[in-house]
Amino acid sequence: MMRAWLLPIVFLAVGAAAAAGSIVRGSTGEGVVLLVAFALLAGLNSPLVFPRSVSVAEARRRSAADGRPIVFWRPGCTYCLRLRFRLRRHARRLHWVDIWRDPEAAAAVRAVNDGNETVPTVLVAGRAHTNPDPAWVRERSAP
Structure with a gap:
């Protein structure tokens, strides 16, 4: 913390x-x-600055129910900040997971990024995308 x-x-x-x-x-x-x-x-x-983080287990549960992407992030990450601000109001529609608060989330990010904790990593329909374009993420967060 x-x-x-x-x-x-x-x-x-x-x-x-x-x-x-x-x-x-x-x-x-x-x-x-x-x-x-x-x-x-x-x-x-x-x-x-970021929406309230949830655990990776809770994010996966919510994403399975509503189909919205999961964003793995960490404080101090300029790319995460860029994604957050470029998403504007759409950011609240995503499930945000702080990898510094959830060791399981950090392990999930390392598993899809060759052992690195590269963020933001966005999980869409079970598929990981590292540092995706904010416009692309916004399209996937639309209701």
Whole structure:
């Protein structure tokens, strides 16, 4: 659980230190801008940006019932972030599984990616697709 928050915490700490340094030097405006910029980076790299993760077992159960794709992701992954933002509102229709929170999910991703935890890996109708085009995923998430 803590692993998912490590990068956002580092961004906040670095941003706070940089902002404090600027404020001490007399550049209050620059300090505020730095703090806001690093806070935004922390937010973008946090698990809060993604829909709520479920376990791989629950995602498979739900996908079997409704036919929607499963997305394996991890916090801090720029490709996962790209997929999430390009899917826009369609992202909520997918079943998201954080491989850092679910060891079984990490094992499933390694099984289809030659032993690597390459994400995003999207499972559509039982077939894995590594880092697919967001438009392609959006088509498969349509009701």
